[in-house]
Amino acid sequence: MINKIDFTAKNLTSNAGxxxxxxxxxxxxxxxxxxxxxVFDNDSTNKIKM
Incomplete structure (x- = not known):
């Protein structure tokens, strides 16, 4: 399980980030x-998932 992913703001502003x-x-x-x-409580929301 992932608790935290650290990325710097500088990296996230680029396509590489x-x-x-x-x-x-x-x-x-x-x-x-x-x-x-x-799983969401609402069926229509579940349909939106990736």
Missing amino acids: LFLLLENAKSNEIFDLVENDL
Whole structure:
């Protein structure tokens, strides 16, 4: 489980920073977690997930 991801504001303002953030999320299976394990109370909200 990820408790915290630290990125500096300078890195996040560039495309490279965004790429690092997305790669980190992918390598930690965050997208799979959101798609498969995150369930909302509202059915219409569940349809919006990735």
